[in-house]
Amino acid sequence: MRTQGSDSRNAGHWIARAEGKCSRHKGWWREGKDKLATHSMTTKVWINTRGQIPKATRMAIQEALEEENSKDTPSFGTEDLEEIHRSCTEAGLLGIYNFPGAVYATDRSNDRGVMGAGYFKLDELRGGCCQLGRGEEGNSFNRAKLGVACLALEDTKRKQDRKPIILLSDSACFLSSSQKWVGEGKSPSMHGNPDADIMRDIVQLLRERIAQGLLTIFIKIKAHQGDPVNELADRWADEGRQSENI
Helix, strand or coil, X not given: CEEECCCXXXXXXXXXXXXXXXXXXXXXXXXXXXXXXXXXXXXXXXXECXXXXXXXXXXXXXXXXXXXXXXXXXXXXXXXXXXXXXXXXXXXXXXXXXXXXXXXXXXXXXXXXXXXXXXXXXXXXXXXXXXXXXXXXXXXXXXHHHHHHHHHHHHHHHHCCCCCEEEEECCHHHHHHHHCCCCCCCCCCCCCCCCHHHHHHHHHHHHHHHHXXXXXXXXXXXXXXXXXXXXXXXXXXXXXXXXXXX
C-alpha cells in the first residue's frame, strides 16, 4: 500500500520512497481525473517489521514510484481481487466481460491541437491507435470519437472472424450522431456533416457487417471510473497522437 508520512512509525519500516507523481488525485473517480497527482510530501511504502518482501518486488515497487508518466498503467491481472474489481465496474455489471464476441473499448485524446484515437480489444488483450487528420480545422470531440469507432470497425474487418462485437464509448455525442443512420423511415444526409469523411466509412463498414449477419452493439459508459478496458483505451489514444498512421 502506498502511504505518505515521516520516518516515525512504531510498527513498521519503509521499503521504498520517491518524490513526484505516485498516486491519483483524491476523489479522482468522482471528477474523472485520471492523471497522477504531484504531492509535496515524499511518498513511502511501509511494511510490518516482521514482514519480508523479495528484492525483485522491492525493485518493482521502487520503479513504480519513480514512474514519470502522467498516468498510471491499468492492471489487468487474474488475481481474485482484480477480477472482483472488474466485475463491479460499469462494464462488469453490464456483463461485458462475459460477452461471447469481441469487445472494443474506445477513447480519444487531444493535446495542443493534435488528436489521437485508440482502442483496446478485450478478448485479445491488445490495442491499436492512429492520429486524426484535419486537426487544423478544429479539434472536434465528436470527430475523434467517430475516428476511433471507424478504427475499431476496420480492425474487425481485417480479422475476418464472424463475431458479434460490442463497441464501448464514453461519448453520448457519438451515439447520437450515429443513431440517425439506424432504422427505417429516415432520410439522413452527409451534406453539411463536418465529419462526413469518417461517418461515410463507418456506415459502409456497418452495412457490410449487417450483410454478413453480424451483430454490432454500441454502448455508452462513463469515462475514468477505474474500468481497466476504458483506461487502457485511453492510454492507446494518447499513443495515437504520436502515431504515423493518420
